[in-house]
Structure formats: structure tokens, C-alpha cells
Amino acid sequence: MKVLVLGAGISGHTAASFLKKKLGKRHEVIVVSPSQYYQWVPSNIWVGVGRMKPEQIRFKLQKVYKRWGIIFKQAKAVSIHPEGDDSISSGYVTVEYTSEEKAGITEKVEYDYLVNATGPRLNFDATEGLGPGKNTLSVCSFSHATEAWEALRASIEKMEKGEKQRFLIGTGSPTSTCQGAAFEYALNISFELKRRKLDHLAEITWISNEYELGDFGMGGAFVKRGGYVTPTKIFTESIFAENNINWIKRAGVYKVEPGLAHYETLAGEYKTAGFDFAMLIPAFSGHDIKAYDKKGEDITSVVFAPNKFMKVDADYTQKPFEEWSVDDWPQTYQSPAYTNMYATGIAFAPPHSISKPMKSPNGTAIFPAPPRTGMPSGVIGKIVALNIAHQIKHGKIEHKHTANMGRMGAACIVSAGYSMTKGLGATMTVSPVVPDWDKYPQWGRDIKGTVGEIGLSGHWIKLFLHYMFLHKAKGYPFWWLLPE
Amino acid sequence: MTDPKVIRAYKDEYYPPVPTAATKRMRTNIFIQLYKFLMLNYKIMRIVVKGHS
Numbered sequence: 264m265k266v267l268v269l270g271a272g273i274s275g276h277t278a279a280s281f282l283k284k285k286l287g288k289r290h291e292v293i294v295v296s297p298s299q300y301y302q303w304v305p306s307n308i309w310v311g312v313g314r315m316k317p318e319q320i321r322f323k324l325q326k327v328y329k330r331w332g333i334i335f336k337q338a339k340a341v342s343i344h345p346e347g348d349d350s351i352s353s354g355y356v357t358v359e360y361t362s363e364e365k366a367g368i369t370e371k372v373e374y375d376y377l378v379n380a381t382g383p384r385l386n387f388d389a390t391e392g393l394g395p396g397k398n399t400l401s402v403c404s405f406s407h408a409t410e411a412w413e414a415l416r417a418s419i420e421k422m423e424k425g426e427k428q429r430f431l432i433g434t435g436s437p438t439s440t441c442q443g444a445a446f447e448y449a450l451n452i453s454f455e456l457k458r459r460k461l462d463h464l465a466e467i468t469w470i471s472n473e474y475e476l477g478d479f480g481m482g483g484a485f486v487k488r489g490g491y492v493t494p495t496k497i498f499t500e501s502i503f504a505e506n507n508i509n510w511i512k513r514a515g516v517y518k519v520e521p522g523l524a525h526y527e528t529l530a531g532e533y534k535t536a537g538f539d540f541a542m543l544i545p546a547f548s549g550h551d552i553k554a555y556d557k558k559g560e561d562i563t564s565v566v567f568a569p570n571k572f573m574k575v576d577a578d579y580t581q582k583p584f585e586e587w588s589v590d591d592w593p594q595t596y597q598s599p600a601y602t603n604m605y606a607t608g609i610a611f612a613p614p615h616s617i618s619k620p621m622k623s624p625n626g627t628a629i630f631p632a633p634p635r636t637g638m639p640s641g642v643i644g645k646i647v648a649l650n651i652a653h654q655i656k657h658g659k660i661e662h663k664h665t666a667n668m669g670r671m672g673a674a675c676i677v678s679a680g681y682s683m684t685k686g687l688g689a690t691m692t693v694s695p696v697v698p699d700w701d702k703y704p705q706w707g708r709d710i711k712g713t714v715g716e717i718g719l720s721g722h723w724i725k726l727f728l729h730y731m732f733l734h735k736a737k738g739y740p741f742w743w744l745l746p747e
Numbered sequence: 748m749t750d751p752k753v754i755r756a757y758k759d760e761y762y763p764p765v766p767t768a769a770t771k772r773m774r775t776n777i778f779i780q781l782y783k784f785l786m787l788n789y790k791i792m793r794i795v796v797k798g799h800s
Contacts, residue, residue, distance in 0.1 A: 500763035509760060638795070672794035685775055690787050692794050712797075714790050718774040720783035724791070746795045 264290045264655050267356060267374035269340045271296035271324055273304065273637065274608025275380030276736055277644035277747060282378075283331050284743060285652035292332075293372060297339040297361045299323055301736055302405050305637065305676075306729050308447045310408035311542070312415065312455050314681040317405040320729075327738050336372065337362040340381065340550070343566065344371075345601040346557035354603065376651045379573050379606040380644060383547035386436075390545065392519035393435045399519055399541040402448050403441075411542055415452065418540045422461040428539045431524060433470035435543030437515025440480040440632040442471060445544050446499070447678045453506040454680030454687070462507065469503060469510040470526065470536060470543070472629050474621060476500050476512055479675075480631035481617045484693045485706045486715030492706070495691070498715050502679070502689065511536060513621075515629040516543060531624035547632065549573065549610065565600050573606035574599060577614040584619045589669020589699045591615065595662040596647050602660055605647045608640035617697055638673045639696060641747030642666050669697040672712055676725040679717065688721020690714060 266286070268279045271294050283292045302321040309315040328335040338358035345354045355373045360366055385403050387394030394401060400414055401407035418428045432449040434442060449469055456462040469476075477483050477495030484495045503510055513529035524536045524543070549571025554563045568574050575598060578591040591614040598604035606612070617633040646664035654660055672694030679687035692714040698707025706713075735745040755761045766774075773779050 497763060500759075501765060504760045504763040505765045507760075672797055674791040674794055684777075687774060690791075692790060694794055694797065712790075712794060714787065716783060716787060718783055719777075719780040720787055723780070723784050724787060746792075 264375045266376045268378045270380035272382045274640040274644035278648040281648035293334040307408040311402040311411040312451045313412045342553040377604045386546045386548045422464045430467045431538035431541040436546035437629045450679040467508045480634040568612035572612035594665040607643045686722035690721045
């Protein structure tokens with residue numbers, strides 16, 4: 264049997280590693296990824312403030328896959344043909360090579376099972392003037408983070424000469440997600456400027472599409488702290504106030520010019536925010552992958568949702584926020600159209616957002632899309648791999664493992680400064696990721712499983728996880744014992 | 748030329764709770780943080796184990 268994994272990020276790499284471990288030499292595991300590197304994305308923040316080099320957060324996939332016996336193709340998926348065509352009876356994916364030596368060459372890669380783990384497309388084009396090479400920076404990849412550090416260093420040099428600098432950090436579109444990464448970056452910039460005693464020359468502003476700070480695309484959370492059950496709104500505002508970071512919330516950035524971000528508020532007002540340095544997270548979408556049936560008819564809308572993420576076993580029925588349920592969220596990540604296709608990590612189409620949808624009087628949707636990064640992506644990649652391996656070994660379709668985001672918790676370690684003795688990190692856990700208002704009517708989540716702590720220990724944990732997850736991803740001894 | 752006087756009152760950032768000096772010291776106290784490191788890892792592992800069905 265052949266299992267084809269599209270993507271080698273947290274979810275795809277986890278899926279490929281467990282597939283090979285379970286299936287051994289008798290079956291083929293093929294990974295297609297446009298980049299030659301695996302990158303530990305959460306540490307991009309430290310590249311963006313010059314505390315880590317790109318080489319410390321990435322490694323070449325080919326070396327690891329060769330050792331594991333996984334076939335690696337440095338290419339991007341162009342189209343999926345789940346039924347094959349006139350000449351090929353099995354499903355296949357048309358890929359286009361991106362490596363220097365084979366750039367532009369296409370190939371049909373056949374499969375018996377397909378795992379789509381292509382992650383997000385960074386949709387900078389959704390906001391005019393947004394993104395690297397235009398008017399803002401990003402920390403979404405190691406190359407973007409390296410560029411952000413160069414720009415930050417230039418700002419620091421200006422401040423060392425006494426020049427004031429305005430920093431604008433946050434979301435670059437009305438429906439961006441990944442507020443956590445931007446939050447970390449704002450705190451790390453603040454920490455680095457304090458370390459250099461330059462913070463008096465900085466004006467840091469947070470801009471976000473969240474209804475309240477601390478929403479993070481998951482409708483906020485509540486934590487037990489200091490004898491009170493406190494919303495993450497207070498938690499986040501407190502951190503910002505402590506670090507002299509101003510904030511603009513309920514803001515949908517729709518256009519960026521040099522030194523000026525234009526945004527619409529949820530109240531329908533059009534405003535601007537000036538900056539000398541801006542790092543704004545773009546909207547995410549799925550990749551431009553088409554799907555065709557055996558006759559060559561376009562079935563993209565059958566396989567993919569309009570946002571280009573792949574449809575899975577979620578309930579996509581449109582319903583109001585009050586009727587949302589954890590049962591809307593997928594359990595097995597199997598395509599309803601083709602039972603041998605799965606989508607994991609960010610590549611699956613969520614049934615709806617987690618934060619409540621909001622619209623301005625002008626009709627602009629301004630609220631965060633749902634986050635699906637980190638731990639949930641790894642867990643989903645693993646359970647899909649285990650289920651496929653089980654099906655191949657036993658010859659029948661059954662899903663022994665499930666991972667519903669309404670039953671799964673997540674831990675998020677937010678770096679707030681890199682130093683082994685003075686560093687800070689905010690440790691947050693939520694359980695479950697998607698609020699279950701039936702089971703937990705008061706807070707939506709298990710308050711006993713929710714943590715919010717700030718301290719040096721948070722930095723140690725984030726650094727420990729950096730090394731632990733790279734150890735696991737490189738397939739070093741006992742990698743499979745480490746959790747996702 | 749001196750910077751204009753800034754009064755934070757009535758601004759959003761005026762109202763949230765901010766840590767006292769003692770709280771800030773505790774955040775980087777090695778012994779307290781070693782304990783927190785172990786305690787937080789335990790709590791994270793509980794979440795992780797529950798998430799793997």
C-alpha cells in the first residue's frame with residue numbers, strides 16, 4: 264500500500280513518522296512538501312528578536328526521511344484525482360517540484376491513502392499592502408522572522424541614536440487568527456527594548472480583530488488566579504499595561520501603506536494607525552489545490568470548502584452561534600467524499616469559528632478565525648496515522664482513535680522574554696479547546712484544567728519544549744514516547 | 748524641549764491590574780519558579796494525556 268502525505272509541518276510530519284513506524288518496510292510512505300526543511304514554528308518568535316538563528320529551529324527533511332525509509336519529494340501539490348483517470352486506476356496527486364534541480368517538473372504520485380496536511384496559505388494578498396516585500400513584516404516562517412529581526416535591529420539602531428520608534432503588532436486582516444504569535448512578538452520586543460534600556464523611546468501598539476483582548480480566536484478563557492476566576496481579557500490587558508503596550512481592539516485592517524495601517528472598527532468607523540515597524544499576521548486560507556474526478560470534471564467544491572480547506576467529518580450546516588456544539592467538530596478527519604482521504608492540522612475545514620462572529624454596520628466580518636496549531640495539529644496527525652495504519656493492517660475501515668477539539672485540551676506557552684534567569688513566559692492551558700457549553704455551562708471549559716501563570720518557569724518550559732519537539736521530529740532515540 | 752506631560756487616567760491601559768514589585772520578584776525567583784516549572788509540567792501533562800485517545 265502507498266500512503267501519501269502532503270505537507271511536512273507539525274501535523275504532516277507527525278502523521279508520516281507514525282505511519283512509517285506502524286507500517287514498516289512493507290508499505291510505502293511518501294511525503295510531498297514544497298520546503299526542504301522542517302521548522303519548529305513556535306520558535307520563530309525568537310528568530311524574530313535575534314535570540315535564535317534559523318538553523319536552530321529547522322533541519323533538512325531528506326536526511327531524516329532517508330533514515331526512516333520515507334520517500335521525500337520536494338514539491339507542491341497542484342491537483343488531487345481521487346478516482347484516478349483513464350490511464351491510472353488508483354487515486355493520484357499531481358505535484359510540481361520546487362527543488363532547484365527539478366523546479367517546474369510535474370509528476371503524478373499515486374496513493375491508496377491520502378493525508379492532506381498542507382497547512383495554511385499565508386494570504387497576504389487579502390489585505391492591500393500587507394506582508395514582507397510590501398509594508399509590513401511577518402513571523403510566520405523562519406525566513407519572514409529573519410527579515411523581521413533585520414528590521415527590528417534597524418529600529419533599535421535608530422533608538423540608540425535617540426530616535427523614537429512606533430511599533431504596531433497584531434492582526435493584518437479582519438479575520439486573521441494566530442493572535443498568540445503576535446502577542447508573543449509584542450511581548451518579546453518589549454522585553455528586548457527594556458533589556459537595552461530603550462523602552463522609553465518605544466511606543467508599542469497592539470491591533471487586533473478580537474472583540475476583547477485575550478480572545479485568541481477561541482472565545483477567550485477563564486483561569487483561576489489569585490482567588491478569583493479571571494477572564495483572559497484581564498490577564499492580557501494586565502500584561503500589556505505592565506509593559507506599556509497600548510491596544511486597539513475590534514479592528515479589521517484592510518489596507519497598509521508605508522507607515523500607515525488603515526482599519527475599520529466593529530462600530531463601523533474608519534481609522535488609521537501610524538508605525539515605523541509593523542508585524543501583522545495575515546489571513547490564512549487553504550492552498551490552491553484543485554480536485555478532479557475520473558472524467559476530468561472539476562470536483563474542487565465537493566472536496567474543499569470555499570476557503571480552500573478540505574472538508575472532513577464536521578457538521579458544516581450553517582447555524583447561529585447559540586446552536587453551536589462540540590459535535591459540529593470533526594472526530595476522524597476523514598473526507599466525506601472519499602474514505603481514503605484525510606485532512607489534518609490547519610488543512611481541515613473547521614465547521615465554523617470558535618469566537619462569536621461579529622459584523623460592523625458596514626457588513627465587514629471582524630472576528631478571529633479558529634486557531635488549530637500546535638498540540639491539536641500534532642494529535643490530529645497522530646490519530647489519523649494510527650487509524651490509516653490500522654485499516655491497512657486489518658483491511659477494514661474503522662477509526663479506533665478520535666480527536667475532537669471539543670474534547671481535547673491544549674497548552675500554550677507564550678514567550679514574554681528570552682533569558683535563562685530573567686526571561687518570562689505565560690503558561691496557559693485550556694480544556695477543551697472548543698468550549699462545551701452543555702458540559703460546562705458556566706465557563707464553557709473545565710476550570711480545573713485551565714491554567715494561567717506568568718514567570719521564568721514559562722520560559723524554561725517553552726525552551727524545553729523547543730528542544731524536546733526537535734528531538735522528536737528528528738527521530739532521535741525514543742521519539743515516539745514524547746507526546747504531541 | 749521636554750516631552751508633554753502624559754496622564755494615563757481614563758485611558759484603557761489605566762484600569763487593568765498590574766503586578767506589584769513583590770509579584771515581579773517572585774516571577775524570577777529561582778526556587779519559586781523551579782516549583783512552578785514542575786507543577787505546570789504536571790498540569791500540562793494531564794491535559795496532554797487526556798487529549799490522546
